[in-house]
């Protein structure tokens with residue numbers, strides 16, 4: 031069964047897309063935790079960060095850089111987050127990164 035992010039890739043459910051190339055799709059998080067909250071995914075489904083193919087990983091990080099530049103975040107700063115597995119608090123089992131920005135963020139990295 032297709033996961034929710036695969037459904038976005040396949041245009042079966044809508045998303046507010048902000049970036050797309052052959053390997054990567056990025057869209058606004060439906061439940062933002064800050065003024066800017068963007069989710070970046072590989073188009074090819076892969077559950078965990080450690081299983082993302084190197085070439086795809088390079089495309090993902092390139093897309094993250096482009097999105098940071100397009101949103102003029104270089105000076106103010108931003109946070110890149112990747113939650114993995116049960117202990118990492120991953121809720122959607124399609125590997126993804128978050129760019130969180132647009133306001134002063136807290137320092138709680140542990141998240142509990």
Ligand code: AMP
Pocket residue numbers: 034045057058059060061062069112113119120121122123
């Ligand atoms: P994580 O907890 O790291 O697995 O993050 C999953 C993120 O996906 C959460 O921040 C959700 O708000 C977000 N999310 C879930 N469904 C959608 C959707 N249909 N469109 C946009 N973001 C979504």
